Amino acid sequence: MxxxxxxxxxxxxxxxxxxxxxxxxxxxxxxxxxxxxxxxxxxxxxxxxxxxxxxxxxxxxxxxxxxAGGRYLFIDDPDYPRLLAETDTAPPALILRGDAALMGRTCIAVVGARNASAAACRFARQLGHELADAGATVVSGLARGIDTAAHVGAIAGGTIGVIASGIDIAFPPENAALQEDVATRGLLIAEQPPGTEPRARNFPSRNRIIAGLAIGTVVVEAAPRSGSLITARIAAEAGREVMAVPGSPLDPRAQGCNLLIREGATLVQSAADILEQIRPFDLRSVRSPIDPFDAxxxxxxxxxxxxxxxxxxxxxxxxxxxxxxxxxxxxxxxxxxxxxxxxxxxxxxxxxxxxxxx
Known part of the structure; x- marks a missing residue:
C-alpha cells in the first residue's frame, strides 16, 4: 500500500x-x-x-x-495489458471495475459518431454482437451513438468501456444504466481519479487508451474532424490496424470513414472482414510481458x-x-x-x- x-x-x-x-x-x-x-x-x-x-x-x-468498487492496476503489474503498455503514453495507473481478464483477449475497438444514423447504430450493434460471439473483446468509449450500440451488442460476450471521467461518474447521464451494466458484466476503465467530471481535454486521453488496448480499430460512422478519427490516428501511429465502414458520400457522417479508406484504412463490411484483417497480428497479444521502466x-x-x-x-x-x-x-x-x-x-x-x- x-x-x-x-x-x-x-x-x-x-x-x-x-x-x-x-x-x-x-x-x-x-x-x-x-x-x-x-x-x-x-x-x-x-x-x-x-x-x-x-x-x-x-x-x-x-x-x-x-x-465505488474500483481497484488500481499499475503499468508494471503482470495483468496490465501488453498492447497498451507498448504505447509511449500508456497510463501509469488504471482504475478498473469488472473482469480484467477481458483485456487479455483479442481486443477490437469499435467507435463512431455520437449523432449516428439509425442504420449505423444497428450495424454497430450487430458488429459488437458478432465480434464478441467470436471471442473478441469489443472496446469503446460509452459515448452516445456508435459507442453505445457497440457496447449493447457485445455486452453478453465481452466488452470494455473506457470513460473520460472518474470511475464513479456516468457520462452521458442517459448511459448510467449501461455503464453500470458494463462494469458488472464486462470491464469499466477510468484513468482519472474518482469525482473527476468529463472535461474536453480528457477525451483525447480516453481515446488513446481505447486505441492502445485494441489490436485494431473500426470506425463505423464519423465526421471528418471527430474524436473517432483521433482514435483512428492514434491507432495508426501505434502500428495497429485501422478499418472503416464505407458510407454514402451524401451523408456528412460518413465522410470521415470514406476519408480514412482513401488514406489507406481497410474497408470492412462485416465482422468476418474485421476478424480476417486482424488475424495475422493476433500473436502480438500473447508475447511475453515488457518492462515499462526499461530505459x-x-x-x-x-x-x-x-x-x-x-x-x-x-x-x-x-x-x-x-x-x-x-x-x-x-x-x-x-x-x-x-x-x-x-x-x-x-x-x-x-x-x-x-x-x-x-
Missing amino acids: ADAVARLRLLRTTGVGPVTYRQLIARFGDADAAIAALPMLAARGGGLAAQIADRATIDREIAATTK APPEDASDGQRRSIVGLLGPVPVGIDELVRQSHLSPAIVQTVLLELELAGRLERHAGGRVALA
Whole structure:
C-alpha cells in the first residue's frame, strides 16, 4: 500500500504525465526517490517545484475508489495489458471495475459518431454482437451513438468501456444504466481519479487508451474532424490496424470513414472482414510481458547543453528525434533536459512524441 500511495502521489503531481512518470521511475528506481528529486529537477529546468499531491489527498482518492468498487492496476503489474503498455503514453495507473481478464483477449475497438444514423447504430450493434460471439473483446468509449450500440451488442460476450471521467461518474447521464451494466458484466476503465467530471481535454486521453488496448480499430460512422478519427490516428501511429465502414458520400457522417479508406484504412463490411484483417497480428497479444521502466542510463546535462536544447524549441511542436539530430547530443541528455523543462512547467508534450515550449 505504501508503494501504491507513493506512485499515486507522483502521478498526481502537477507536470507529471505518463512519459515523465516512466522516465522518473526508470531513473530513480521508485516513486519515493523520484518525489524527493522533483525540486532539484524543476530548478534545473528553470521553474519552481511542481505541487506534489500529499498523503491525505491520495488516501481520500483510494477510499473513494474502493467505495465505488474500483481497484488500481499499475503499468508494471503482470495483468496490465501488453498492447497498451507498448504505447509511449500508456497510463501509469488504471482504475478498473469488472473482469480484467477481458483485456487479455483479442481486443477490437469499435467507435463512431455520437449523432449516428439509425442504420449505423444497428450495424454497430450487430458488429459488437458478432465480434464478441467470436471471442473478441469489443472496446469503446460509452459515448452516445456508435459507442453505445457497440457496447449493447457485445455486452453478453465481452466488452470494455473506457470513460473520460472518474470511475464513479456516468457520462452521458442517459448511459448510467449501461455503464453500470458494463462494469458488472464486462470491464469499466477510468484513468482519472474518482469525482473527476468529463472535461474536453480528457477525451483525447480516453481515446488513446481505447486505441492502445485494441489490436485494431473500426470506425463505423464519423465526421471528418471527430474524436473517432483521433482514435483512428492514434491507432495508426501505434502500428495497429485501422478499418472503416464505407458510407454514402451524401451523408456528412460518413465522410470521415470514406476519408480514412482513401488514406489507406481497410474497408470492412462485416465482422468476418474485421476478424480476417486482424488475424495475422493476433500473436502480438500473447508475447511475453515488457518492462515499462526499461530505459537507457540517464545522463545529466550541462548548462550549455540545456541552452542548446531550449534554443531549438519553440511554440511549434517538434519531434524528439529531430532535437537529437540537430543538437548533436545523446538521446539520454535530450530526454533529461525535456524532463526538467516539463517539471518546471515550461514544456508541453504533443501527439506523436512531439514537444513544444509551454
